Amino acid sequence: MILCRGKTVAEAMNMGEILAERISDLFPHPIRLEFEKVYRPFILVGKKRYVGAMYSANPESHDKIDIKGLDTVRRNCTLYVSRITKDCIKDIIEKGNIDAAVERARKAVDDLLSGGADAAELILYRTHAKKKYKSAQAHLCVVDKRIARGGEPAKVCDRIPYVICKEWVTDEEELQKQRKDRPHEFAEGENRAVQRKVAYRAEDPDYVKEKGLSIDYAYYECKQLKRPLLRLFGPVLGGEKKAASKIWPTNN
Template structure:
Protein backbone atom coordinates (compact mmCIF):
# COMPACT_ATOMS: atom_id res chain seq x y z
CA UNK A 1 0.00 0.00 0.00
CA UNK A 2 2.78 2.43 0.91
CA UNK A 3 4.63 1.93 -2.37
CA UNK A 4 1.45 2.38 -4.41
CA UNK A 5 0.59 5.54 -2.46
CA UNK A 6 4.07 6.91 -3.06
CA UNK A 7 3.82 6.30 -6.80
CA UNK A 8 0.34 7.80 -7.10
CA UNK A 9 1.08 10.90 -5.02
CA UNK A 10 4.41 11.73 -6.64
CA UNK A 11 2.99 11.18 -10.14
CA UNK A 12 0.02 13.50 -9.62
CA UNK A 13 1.24 16.24 -7.27
CA UNK A 14 4.16 17.48 -9.31
CA UNK A 15 5.15 20.48 -11.41
CA UNK A 16 4.50 18.55 -14.62
CA UNK A 17 0.84 18.35 -13.54
CA UNK A 18 0.63 22.08 -12.84
CA UNK A 19 1.46 22.13 -9.11
CA UNK A 20 3.99 24.55 -7.69
CA UNK A 21 6.30 21.84 -6.35
CA UNK A 22 7.09 18.17 -6.78
CA UNK A 23 5.60 16.25 -3.86
CA UNK A 24 7.91 13.74 -2.17
CA UNK A 25 6.87 10.88 0.09
CA UNK A 26 9.48 11.20 2.83
CA UNK A 27 8.33 8.45 5.18
CA UNK A 28 6.01 5.46 5.28
CA UNK A 29 5.42 3.00 8.08
CA UNK A 30 2.84 0.18 8.27
CA UNK A 31 -0.34 2.13 7.50
CA UNK A 32 0.82 5.75 7.36
CA UNK A 33 2.47 7.91 4.71
CA UNK A 34 4.06 11.32 5.18
CA UNK A 35 4.32 13.66 2.20
CA UNK A 36 6.27 16.87 1.72
CA UNK A 37 4.20 18.89 -0.75
CA UNK A 38 6.72 21.74 -0.79
CA UNK A 39 4.16 24.38 0.24
CA UNK A 40 4.80 27.21 2.68
CA UNK A 41 1.71 27.15 4.90
CA UNK A 42 -0.08 24.62 7.08
CA UNK A 43 -3.37 25.48 5.39
CA UNK A 44 -2.00 24.62 1.93
CA UNK A 45 -0.55 21.36 3.24
CA UNK A 46 -3.90 20.41 4.77
CA UNK A 47 -5.79 21.10 1.54
CA UNK A 48 -3.36 19.01 -0.49
CA UNK A 49 -3.30 16.25 2.14
CA UNK A 50 -7.09 15.91 2.09
CA UNK A 51 -7.15 16.00 -1.69
CA UNK A 52 -4.40 13.39 -1.96
CA UNK A 53 -6.16 11.10 0.53
CA UNK A 54 -9.33 11.15 -1.57
CA UNK A 55 -7.41 10.74 -4.83
CA UNK A 56 -5.35 7.76 -3.66
CA UNK A 57 -8.33 6.11 -1.91
CA UNK A 58 -10.13 6.02 -5.27
CA UNK A 59 -7.27 3.88 -6.61
CA UNK A 60 -7.59 1.26 -3.88
CA UNK A 61 -9.91 -1.72 -3.77
CA UNK A 62 -12.77 -1.02 -1.35
CA UNK A 63 -12.98 -0.86 1.65
CA UNK A 64 -9.31 0.24 1.79
CA UNK A 65 -9.23 3.98 2.37
CA UNK A 66 -6.52 6.55 3.00
CA UNK A 67 -7.52 9.29 5.45
CA UNK A 68 -5.89 12.65 6.07
CA UNK A 69 -4.87 12.92 9.72
CA UNK A 70 -2.60 15.87 10.44
CA UNK A 71 0.16 18.22 9.31
CA UNK A 72 3.54 18.35 11.00
CA UNK A 73 5.24 21.75 10.90
CA UNK A 74 8.09 22.03 11.61
CA UNK A 75 9.01 18.35 11.30
CA UNK A 76 12.15 16.58 12.48
CA UNK A 77 12.70 13.10 11.02
CA UNK A 78 15.61 11.38 12.77
CA UNK A 79 15.23 7.90 11.31
CA UNK A 80 12.62 5.13 11.02
CA UNK A 81 10.05 5.27 13.84
CA UNK A 82 11.83 8.26 15.42
CA UNK A 83 10.52 11.72 14.67
CA UNK A 84 9.01 14.85 16.24
CA UNK A 85 7.00 17.81 15.08
CA UNK A 86 4.25 20.27 15.88
CA UNK A 87 0.95 18.47 15.27
CA UNK A 88 -1.75 20.46 13.44
CA UNK A 89 -5.33 19.34 12.86
CA UNK A 90 -6.47 22.89 12.11
CA UNK A 91 -4.41 25.57 10.36
CA UNK A 92 -4.60 28.36 12.95
CA UNK A 93 -2.97 26.64 15.96
CA UNK A 94 -0.96 23.50 16.63
CA UNK A 95 -2.49 20.86 18.92
CA UNK A 96 0.70 19.66 20.58
CA UNK A 97 4.36 18.83 20.12
CA UNK A 98 4.26 15.19 19.02
CA UNK A 99 7.20 12.85 19.59
CA UNK A 100 7.54 9.24 18.45
CA UNK A 101 10.23 6.78 19.48
CA UNK A 102 12.63 9.33 20.96
CA UNK A 103 13.93 9.93 24.45
CA UNK A 104 11.11 12.23 25.58
CA UNK A 105 8.60 9.38 25.44
CA UNK A 106 10.71 6.26 26.03
CA UNK A 107 10.31 4.89 29.56
CA UNK A 108 13.78 3.36 29.65
CA UNK A 109 15.63 6.69 29.87
CA UNK A 110 16.40 8.71 32.97
CA UNK A 111 14.44 11.96 33.60
CA UNK A 112 17.51 14.07 32.80
CA UNK A 113 17.64 12.78 29.22
CA UNK A 114 13.88 13.08 28.72
CA UNK A 115 13.75 16.64 30.10
CA UNK A 116 16.80 17.76 28.12
CA UNK A 117 15.44 16.30 24.89
CA UNK A 118 12.04 17.88 25.49
CA UNK A 119 13.56 21.33 26.03
CA UNK A 120 15.82 20.97 22.98
CA UNK A 121 12.85 19.98 20.82
CA UNK A 122 10.86 22.96 22.11
CA UNK A 123 13.73 25.24 21.08
CA UNK A 124 14.02 23.58 17.68
CA UNK A 125 10.30 23.30 16.90
CA UNK A 126 8.12 25.67 18.92
CA UNK A 127 10.57 28.59 19.09
CA UNK A 128 11.32 28.15 15.40
CA UNK A 129 7.64 28.25 14.50
CA UNK A 130 6.98 31.51 16.36
CA UNK A 131 10.14 33.09 14.98
CA UNK A 132 9.03 32.20 11.44
CA UNK A 133 5.63 33.77 12.09
CA UNK A 134 7.12 36.97 13.51
CA UNK A 135 10.03 37.00 11.00
CA UNK A 136 12.48 37.55 13.85
CA UNK A 137 16.04 36.30 13.60
CA UNK A 138 16.53 33.10 15.61
CA UNK A 139 19.53 31.49 17.24
CA UNK A 140 19.87 28.03 15.63
CA UNK A 141 22.40 27.02 18.29
CA UNK A 142 20.02 27.55 21.23
CA UNK A 143 19.31 23.85 21.63
CA UNK A 144 23.00 22.97 21.34
CA UNK A 145 23.96 25.56 23.96
CA UNK A 146 21.31 24.24 26.33
CA UNK A 147 22.47 20.62 25.89
CA UNK A 148 26.08 21.63 26.53
CA UNK A 149 25.05 23.39 29.74
CA UNK A 150 23.19 20.31 30.99
CA UNK A 151 26.21 18.12 30.24
CA UNK A 152 28.49 20.60 32.06
CA UNK A 153 26.17 20.51 35.09
CA UNK A 154 26.27 16.72 35.03
CA UNK A 155 30.06 16.61 34.88
CA UNK A 156 30.30 19.13 37.72
CA UNK A 157 27.95 17.06 39.91
CA UNK A 158 25.22 19.71 39.91
CA UNK A 159 22.46 17.27 38.88
CA UNK A 160 20.35 15.58 41.57
CA UNK A 161 20.69 11.80 41.47
CA UNK A 162 16.90 11.43 41.13
CA UNK A 163 17.29 12.80 37.60
CA UNK A 164 19.65 9.94 36.72
CA UNK A 165 17.46 6.99 37.71
CA UNK A 166 16.60 4.54 34.92
CA UNK A 167 13.72 2.09 35.31
CA UNK A 168 13.13 -1.02 33.23
CA UNK A 169 10.65 -3.84 33.51
CA UNK A 170 11.84 -7.30 34.43
CA UNK A 171 9.75 -8.78 31.65
CA UNK A 172 11.10 -12.30 31.29
CA UNK A 173 13.37 -14.85 32.88
CA UNK A 174 15.94 -15.12 30.10
CA UNK A 175 17.27 -12.42 27.77
CA UNK A 176 19.33 -13.04 24.63
CA UNK A 177 21.87 -10.40 25.72
CA UNK A 178 22.90 -9.27 29.17
CA UNK A 179 20.80 -6.38 30.48
CA UNK A 180 21.73 -3.96 33.26
CA UNK A 181 18.44 -4.27 35.15
CA UNK A 182 18.50 -8.07 34.94
CA UNK A 183 22.05 -8.28 36.28
CA UNK A 184 21.11 -5.92 39.11
CA UNK A 185 18.01 -7.97 39.94
CA UNK A 186 20.20 -11.07 40.18
CA UNK A 187 22.62 -9.27 42.50
CA UNK A 188 19.74 -8.05 44.68
CA UNK A 189 18.37 -11.60 44.86
CA UNK A 190 21.71 -12.83 46.20
CA UNK A 191 21.81 -10.03 48.77
CA UNK A 192 18.23 -10.39 50.00
CA UNK A 193 15.82 -12.72 48.14
CA UNK A 194 12.84 -11.34 50.06
CA UNK A 195 13.15 -7.81 48.69
CA UNK A 196 14.52 -8.62 45.23
CA UNK A 197 12.45 -7.58 42.17
CA UNK A 198 10.06 -10.17 40.80
CA UNK A 199 8.98 -10.87 37.23
CA UNK A 200 6.84 -7.96 36.05
CA UNK A 201 8.39 -5.42 38.46
CA UNK A 202 10.13 -2.29 37.22
CA UNK A 203 13.73 -2.11 38.42
CA UNK A 204 15.07 1.40 39.23
CA UNK A 205 18.83 1.86 39.03
CA UNK A 206 21.68 4.21 38.25
CA UNK A 207 24.89 3.56 36.35
CA UNK A 208 27.92 4.01 38.58
CA UNK A 209 31.58 4.63 37.83
CA UNK A 210 33.61 1.47 37.23
CA UNK A 211 36.98 0.34 35.96
CA UNK A 212 37.78 1.05 32.34
CA UNK A 213 36.38 -1.61 30.05
CA UNK A 214 33.60 -2.66 32.42
CA UNK A 215 30.45 -3.49 30.41
CA UNK A 216 27.52 -1.13 30.97
CA UNK A 217 25.31 -3.96 32.24
CA UNK A 218 27.76 -4.44 35.14
CA UNK A 219 27.55 -0.79 36.23
CA UNK A 220 23.93 -0.84 37.40
CA UNK A 221 23.34 -0.30 41.11
CA UNK A 222 20.41 0.41 43.41
CA UNK A 223 19.90 4.13 43.90
Protein backbone atom coordinates in the same frame (compact mmCIF):
# COMPACT_ATOMS: atom_id res chain seq x y z
CA MET B 1 4.19 11.52 3.92
CA ILE B 2 4.47 14.14 1.19
CA LEU B 3 6.87 17.10 1.30
CA CYS B 4 4.92 20.25 0.39
CA ARG B 5 7.84 22.56 -0.18
CA GLY B 6 6.93 26.26 -0.19
CA LYS B 7 3.35 25.70 1.01
CA THR B 8 1.69 27.18 4.07
CA VAL B 9 0.03 24.89 6.59
CA ALA B 10 -3.41 25.81 5.20
CA GLU B 11 -2.29 25.10 1.62
CA ALA B 12 -0.75 21.77 2.64
CA MET B 13 -3.97 20.77 4.43
CA ASN B 14 -5.99 21.64 1.33
CA MET B 15 -3.62 19.57 -0.82
CA GLY B 16 -4.05 16.65 1.58
CA GLU B 17 -7.84 16.79 1.33
CA ILE B 18 -7.74 16.90 -2.49
CA LEU B 19 -5.24 14.04 -2.73
CA ALA B 20 -7.26 11.92 -0.30
CA GLU B 21 -10.38 12.40 -2.45
CA ARG B 22 -8.63 11.63 -5.74
CA ILE B 23 -6.88 8.54 -4.42
CA SER B 24 -10.10 7.30 -2.80
CA ASP B 25 -11.81 7.50 -6.20
CA LEU B 26 -9.38 4.85 -7.45
CA PHE B 27 -10.64 2.27 -4.95
CA PRO B 28 -14.02 0.53 -4.72
CA HIS B 29 -16.47 1.37 -1.92
CA PRO B 30 -16.09 1.32 1.09
CA ILE B 31 -12.32 1.94 0.91
CA ARG B 32 -11.60 5.59 1.65
CA LEU B 33 -8.34 7.41 2.21
CA GLU B 34 -8.56 10.14 4.85
CA PHE B 35 -6.32 13.16 5.24
CA GLU B 36 -4.85 13.17 8.74
CA LYS B 37 -2.40 15.94 9.52
CA VAL B 38 0.31 18.38 8.53
CA TYR B 39 3.61 18.86 10.34
CA ARG B 40 5.42 22.18 10.42
CA PRO B 41 8.20 22.38 11.38
CA PHE B 42 9.18 18.73 11.09
CA ILE B 43 12.36 16.80 11.95
CA LEU B 44 12.72 13.38 10.34
CA VAL B 45 15.34 11.45 12.29
CA GLY B 46 14.81 8.07 10.63
CA LYS B 47 12.22 5.42 9.86
CA LYS B 48 9.38 5.80 12.39
CA ARG B 49 11.44 8.41 14.24
CA TYR B 50 10.34 12.00 13.95
CA VAL B 51 9.06 15.07 15.77
CA GLY B 52 7.00 18.02 14.62
CA ALA B 53 4.25 20.51 15.35
CA MET B 54 1.07 18.69 14.30
CA TYR B 55 -1.90 20.42 12.64
CA SER B 56 -5.07 18.40 12.00
CA ALA B 57 -7.90 20.96 11.92
CA ASN B 58 -6.90 24.57 12.56
CA PRO B 59 -4.01 25.76 10.33
CA GLU B 60 -3.42 28.71 12.66
CA SER B 61 -2.69 26.63 15.77
CA HIS B 62 -0.94 23.27 16.12
CA ASP B 63 -2.64 20.52 18.12
CA LYS B 64 0.51 19.32 19.86
CA ILE B 65 4.18 18.49 19.50
CA ASP B 66 4.06 14.95 18.13
CA ILE B 67 7.06 12.80 19.05
CA LYS B 68 7.49 9.31 17.64
CA GLY B 69 10.32 6.85 18.22
CA LEU B 70 12.74 9.28 19.87
CA ASP B 71 14.59 8.52 23.11
CA THR B 72 12.47 11.01 25.04
CA VAL B 73 9.41 8.72 24.80
CA ARG B 74 11.21 5.45 25.54
CA ARG B 75 10.64 3.76 28.90
CA ASN B 76 14.33 3.03 29.43
CA CYS B 77 15.25 6.69 29.08
CA THR B 78 16.34 8.58 32.21
CA LEU B 79 14.29 11.56 33.35
CA TYR B 80 17.34 13.75 32.74
CA VAL B 81 17.65 12.77 29.08
CA SER B 82 13.89 12.98 28.58
CA ARG B 83 13.65 16.46 30.11
CA ILE B 84 16.63 17.88 28.22
CA THR B 85 15.57 16.50 24.84
CA LYS B 86 11.98 17.68 25.33
CA ASP B 87 13.18 21.18 26.21
CA CYS B 88 15.47 21.21 23.16
CA ILE B 89 12.55 20.11 20.99
CA LYS B 90 10.45 22.98 22.34
CA ASP B 91 13.24 25.44 21.52
CA ILE B 92 13.47 24.13 17.95
CA ILE B 93 9.84 23.33 17.11
CA GLU B 94 7.82 25.86 19.11
CA LYS B 95 10.24 28.78 19.34
CA GLY B 96 12.24 28.22 16.17
CA ASN B 97 15.40 28.99 18.13
CA ILE B 98 18.07 26.46 17.19
CA ASP B 99 20.85 28.44 18.91
CA ALA B 100 18.97 28.30 22.21
CA ALA B 101 18.51 24.54 21.81
CA VAL B 102 22.23 24.04 21.17
CA GLU B 103 23.11 26.15 24.20
CA ARG B 104 20.67 24.15 26.33
CA ALA B 105 22.21 20.87 25.16
CA ARG B 106 25.73 22.17 25.81
CA LYS B 107 24.78 23.28 29.33
CA ALA B 108 23.14 19.91 30.01
CA VAL B 109 26.40 18.15 29.14
CA ASP B 110 28.41 20.52 31.34
CA ASP B 111 25.98 20.15 34.25
CA LEU B 112 26.10 16.38 33.99
CA LEU B 113 29.89 16.11 33.87
CA SER B 114 30.29 18.55 36.76
CA GLY B 115 27.92 16.52 38.94
CA GLY B 116 25.19 19.16 38.86
CA ALA B 117 22.45 16.82 37.66
CA ASP B 118 19.81 15.63 40.12
CA ALA B 119 20.59 12.00 41.03
CA ALA B 120 16.86 11.20 40.99
CA GLU B 121 16.81 12.05 37.28
CA LEU B 122 19.58 9.55 36.53
CA ILE B 123 17.72 6.44 37.68
CA LEU B 124 17.43 3.75 35.02
CA TYR B 125 14.75 1.04 34.95
CA ARG B 126 14.59 -2.44 33.48
CA THR B 127 11.78 -4.96 33.74
CA HIS B 128 12.66 -8.19 35.52
CA ALA B 129 11.96 -11.01 33.05
CA LYS B 130 12.29 -14.75 33.46
CA LYS B 131 14.90 -15.23 30.75
CA LYS B 132 18.59 -15.95 30.38
CA TYR B 133 21.07 -13.37 29.11
CA LYS B 134 24.42 -13.98 27.45
CA SER B 135 26.07 -11.13 29.34
CA ALA B 136 25.67 -9.54 32.76
CA GLN B 137 22.66 -7.25 33.12
CA ALA B 138 22.73 -4.23 35.42
CA HIS B 139 19.24 -4.72 36.84
CA LEU B 140 19.91 -8.39 37.63
CA CYS B 141 23.17 -7.49 39.36
CA VAL B 142 21.20 -5.05 41.52
CA VAL B 143 18.64 -7.74 42.35
CA ASP B 144 21.43 -10.12 43.41
CA LYS B 145 22.99 -7.42 45.61
CA ARG B 146 19.66 -6.67 47.26
CA ILE B 147 19.14 -10.35 48.07
CA ALA B 148 22.70 -10.63 49.45
CA ARG B 149 21.91 -7.70 51.77
CA GLY B 150 18.79 -9.41 53.09
CA GLY B 151 16.25 -7.88 50.72
CA GLU B 152 13.36 -9.56 48.95
CA PRO B 153 13.90 -11.20 45.54
CA ALA B 154 12.31 -9.45 42.58
CA LYS B 155 9.18 -10.81 40.92
CA VAL B 156 8.74 -11.26 37.20
CA CYS B 157 7.56 -7.98 35.59
CA ASP B 158 8.90 -5.86 38.47
CA ARG B 159 10.62 -2.72 37.26
CA ILE B 160 14.07 -2.61 38.81
CA PRO B 161 15.56 0.86 39.44
CA TYR B 162 19.32 1.37 39.42
CA VAL B 163 22.07 3.92 38.88
CA ILE B 164 25.58 3.41 37.52
CA CYS B 165 28.28 4.26 40.06
CA LYS B 166 31.99 4.91 39.86
CA GLU B 167 34.35 2.21 41.09
CA TRP B 168 34.01 2.31 44.88
CA VAL B 169 37.16 0.33 45.73
CA THR B 170 40.00 2.84 45.87
CA ASP B 171 42.69 0.56 47.28
CA GLU B 172 44.58 -0.97 44.34
CA GLU B 173 45.56 -4.09 46.27
CA GLU B 174 41.95 -4.78 47.25
CA LEU B 175 40.80 -4.15 43.68
CA GLN B 176 43.30 -6.67 42.32
CA LYS B 177 42.17 -9.19 44.94
CA GLN B 178 38.54 -8.78 43.87
CA ARG B 179 39.60 -9.14 40.25
CA LYS B 180 41.30 -12.42 41.09
CA ASP B 181 38.34 -13.71 43.13
CA ARG B 182 35.63 -12.53 40.69
CA PRO B 183 37.23 -12.22 37.22
CA HIS B 184 33.82 -12.21 35.48
CA GLU B 185 33.15 -8.76 36.96
CA PHE B 186 36.15 -7.14 35.28
CA ALA B 187 37.22 -6.24 31.75
CA GLU B 188 40.08 -4.45 30.07
CA GLY B 189 39.19 -0.79 29.60
CA GLU B 190 40.91 2.23 28.09
CA ASN B 191 44.73 2.18 28.01
CA ARG B 192 44.56 -1.53 28.92
CA ALA B 193 43.49 -0.63 32.44
CA VAL B 194 41.39 -3.27 34.19
CA GLN B 195 37.96 -1.94 35.13
CA ARG B 196 34.84 -3.36 36.71
CA LYS B 197 32.13 -3.91 34.09
CA VAL B 198 29.28 -1.39 34.03
CA ALA B 199 26.65 -3.98 34.98
CA TYR B 200 28.51 -4.73 38.21
CA ARG B 201 28.75 -1.03 39.05
CA ALA B 202 24.96 -0.73 39.04
CA GLU B 203 23.43 -0.08 42.44
CA ASP B 204 20.05 0.40 44.06
CA PRO B 205 19.28 4.17 44.28
CA ASP B 206 18.43 3.95 47.99
CA TYR B 207 21.70 2.16 48.72
CA VAL B 208 23.64 4.79 46.76
CA LYS B 209 22.04 7.53 48.83
CA GLU B 210 22.57 5.68 52.11
CA LYS B 211 26.25 4.90 51.47
CA GLY B 212 27.09 8.12 49.63
CA LEU B 213 28.41 6.30 46.56
CA SER B 214 29.64 8.42 43.65
CA ILE B 215 27.63 8.34 40.44
CA ASP B 216 29.52 7.76 37.19
CA TYR B 217 28.46 10.97 35.43
CA ALA B 218 30.83 10.30 32.52
CA TYR B 219 28.91 7.09 31.79
CA TYR B 220 25.63 8.98 31.64
CA GLU B 221 27.09 11.64 29.36
CA CYS B 222 28.62 9.13 26.95
CA LYS B 223 26.10 6.29 27.02
CA GLN B 224 22.80 7.99 27.88
CA LEU B 225 22.81 11.64 26.77
CA LYS B 226 25.14 11.81 23.77
CA ARG B 227 23.27 9.59 21.30
CA PRO B 228 19.82 11.17 21.86
CA LEU B 229 21.27 14.66 21.38
CA LEU B 230 23.12 13.68 18.21
CA ARG B 231 20.03 11.96 16.80
CA LEU B 232 17.94 15.07 17.44
CA PHE B 233 20.42 17.71 16.30
CA GLY B 234 21.93 15.77 13.39
CA PRO B 235 19.11 16.56 10.90
CA VAL B 236 18.93 20.15 12.19
CA LEU B 237 22.63 21.05 12.03
CA GLY B 238 23.65 19.18 8.91
CA GLY B 239 24.78 15.85 10.29
CA GLU B 240 25.90 14.32 13.56
CA LYS B 241 29.53 15.42 13.15
CA LYS B 242 28.49 19.06 12.89
CA ALA B 243 26.09 18.61 15.79
CA ALA B 244 28.89 17.15 17.91
CA SER B 245 31.18 20.09 17.07
CA LYS B 246 28.48 22.51 18.27
CA ILE B 247 27.54 20.72 21.48
CA TRP B 248 31.02 19.41 22.36
CA PRO B 249 33.23 22.18 20.87
CA THR B 250 36.24 21.40 23.08
CA ASN B 251 36.34 17.79 21.88
CA ASN B 252 36.71 18.73 18.21
